Amino acid sequence: MVEEISHTDFTELLRIIQQRYGYDFTDYSAASLKRRFSRFTGFAGVHSTFELKHRLLNEEPFFREMVRYITVNVTEMFRDPSFYKVLREQVLPRLASYPIIKIWHAGCSTGEEVYSMAILMEEAGLLDRCRIYATDINEGNLEQAESGVIALKDMKEYTANYMQSGGISDFSNYYTAHYDKAIIRPFLRRNIIFFQHNLVTDQVFNEFQLICCRNVFIYFNRALQSRVVKLFYESLTSLGYLALGIKESLLYNDERAKFETVNLANKIFRRKM
Incomplete structure (x- = not known):
């Protein structure tokens, strides 16, 4: 070394x-x-x-x-349960007004938070009209995420996260156990599109009602953070939502004035008109 x-x-x-x-x-x-x-x-x-x-x-x-x-980032299902609770209570009811709901998970890592979102949408009755775009710079991450395979040993912790987030079902309904693996059920995976995207160099590719980019900014300097937030602003519909990681902020970002705060503690923002 x-x-x-x-x-x-x-x-x-x-x-x-x-x-x-x-x-x-x-x-x-x-x-x-x-x-x-x-x-x-x-x-x-x-x-x-x-x-x-x-x-x-x-x-x-x-x-x-x-x-x-x-580029492997630490991730887990329903990480920061309070964040998902706020999504359930404050954001999803607004998204329900759209005929087609488009969500972008930027820097999706190995997919745990993407599948968490799919579960949220299913429980809100919105999954059938939802399209989740999950992107990462890391091809290995994407291959693992798309497989829908998660270590079975982690599911106890993930179940606790899910319950704290306001889960309304039996968490084991969302996966099948196979030896030491948990395999996400196909009905949760059908509306998820995984592909490679580089936040540093690639451009807008769709228009979204919600963008989640959690625990990625901590690896960027301030100039790059501002460029990426500008990309997100241009990728959001009017009044679309942007979610960052709990330890991340728009406070010193050049694009800050273009967003209003929905929930500061959980770093959920909304694009202004």
């Missing part, structure tokens, strides 16, 4: 990644990204930054493995 990556080596790594593969990490939080690079070198058995740069330049599978490693 490389103990510490110098500023010069870090800049060179970002240049290699951008020029060789078209991935732009220059506006990610430098401190966080350096730590992830260092951890990846230990994971991959790389002993120097020279070796890391050499392999990135010459081995595309190695680069793909690195992207999968450094």
